[in-house]
Every structure is written in C-alpha cells, then in structure tokens.
Amino acid sequence: MRVIGPCLLGLLFYSPVAMAHNPLSSDGQEQLAAIVSALLLMAFWGIYGLGSWRRRPTRGQAFLFHGSALLCALALLGPLDDWAKTSTAAHMTQHMMLMVVIAPLWVLSRPLPQMVAGAGRVALWCSRPMLRLVRHPMLTAYLHAAAIWIWHTPVFYMVAVEDPWWHAFEHACFLLTAGWFWWSIMTGSERRAPWALLALLFTLMHTGFLGALLTFAQTPLYDEARSLTDQQLAGLIMWVLGAIPYLGVSAWIGHRWYRQLVRRMEIDKTYPHA
Secondary structure, rough: OOOOOHHHHHHHHHHOOOOOOOOOOOOOOHHHHHHHHHHHHHHHHHHHHHHHOOOOOOOOHHHHHHHHHHHHHHHHHHHHHOOOOOHHHHHHHHHHHHHHHHHHHHOOOHHHHHHHHHHHHHHHHHHHHHHHHHHOOHHHHHHHHHHHHOOHHHHHHHHHOOOHHHHHHHHHHHHHHHHHHHHHHHHOOHHHHHHHHHHHHHHHHHHHHHHHHHHHOOOOOOOOOOHHHHHHHHHHHHHHOOHHHHHHHHHHHHHHHHHHHHHHHHHHOOOOOO
C-alpha cells in the first residue's frame, strides 16, 4: 500500500488512453507546466509514502490518501485537462473534482502525521499556520469563496484556459483553499459545529448562485465560440452535483451536534446542580 501510489502514477505516464495530456505527450509550455505539476504531486505522494514507513496509517487512511492522489493525477494530467480547454462543462467537472472530491478525501485520510514524519521540520513549520487557520471555519469559507469567484470571472477564467502556468496556479488555489475549508469543517471539535454548518451553508449558497448564473445565462459568458448548452451543463454540474457533498457533510455534522446536545441534556438531568 505504501508504494502502490507512486507506481500507479508512473504507469499513468505511459498510458496514452488514460493520460492524453501528460508530460510525455504534450509540448512547449504545456509540457513544462505538466512536468512541474507532476513533480509536485509525486513529491507530495513520496513524502507521504516515506512518512508511512515511519508512522503507519490505518488501511482506510492509506486507501483514501492514495485513491485521492490517483484521482488528482487523473484530473490534472489526464484527458479531462485537455477537454477543459474547449469545454466549459469539462472544466467545471475538473474544478468540482478538485474541490468537493479530492480535497475532502485527502482531509479524511488525515495525512498530517505521515507528512510531518516524512518531511520533518519543514512540514511541521508549514502546518503550524494552517492549524491556526482551520480553527475558524468561516474564514476558510471566505478564502475558498474568493478563489472560486475570482477564477470563475470571465477574465481570469480565460487567462487560465489560455495559459498553462495560470491554469496550474488556478488548480493550486482550488486545492489549497478547499483543503483548508474541508479540514476546518470535518476535523473540528463539536463545539465548532454551528460555525461549520454556517460555513457549509454559505458555501452551498454562493456556489449554487454561481451555478445558476451559468445555467440561466442567455449568452456564453467565457467565450463566444463556446456552446451555450455546454456552459449551462457546467452550471448544472456546480449547482446540482456540486451541492451533494456539502449537503451530505451538513447532515453528518448536524447529527454530531444533535448527539452532543442530547448528551448535555442527559448530564443536566443526572446532575441538575452540577
């Protein structure tokens, strides 16, 4: 399990079907950007693998981490990245995979002990400000919202489509802010449950509003050459499919909060003068 992930990533580079837009088949600036993205992902993956030797994760955690890393490789370096140049729906699918699938799966794998064990003081130094940040669910929600809206405005959207380096930076913004957001939401204490629910509601509302804008627009917002139907499909992907993880996690956090309230009521009944 500790070596299967990097091996799978290496095999993907030699699969023309699965990796139509990989560092080996592209050229020019696209190839350089793809190589940098692949190296960063492999370094992240390798640090986790090294840390797993020193501090073994559970099988479930290892499966979640390697599975999400593999999905990330497919999303960033596979044919979906190539389709995103001409299809707004494919581009939105890529964004949703990064923000509501890959990022929360990485958080659920709880990789911080392995990353610290693999990278040592560097990971510890990097994790300290993040640990302070994720204590505030609404702050992480605001940062994530800023990344979403900035990169979905027509100007910045087209910059990312036309320039591979900006496209890679866009992906980094989505992954980083989504990671902070889900980390704050899913690993916080039960005392922060109301703030976590508020952050989820805020994110659900503004992403749904953006999806509705794309769905009901009468003209293509990003490029006149792009199909309006394709843009409307992209809006539905964000609005409907993208809402499912937020609703699911909201139900889970709400259940945890309800159980906490029930326990408090039982304690108050047992020890009324405590």
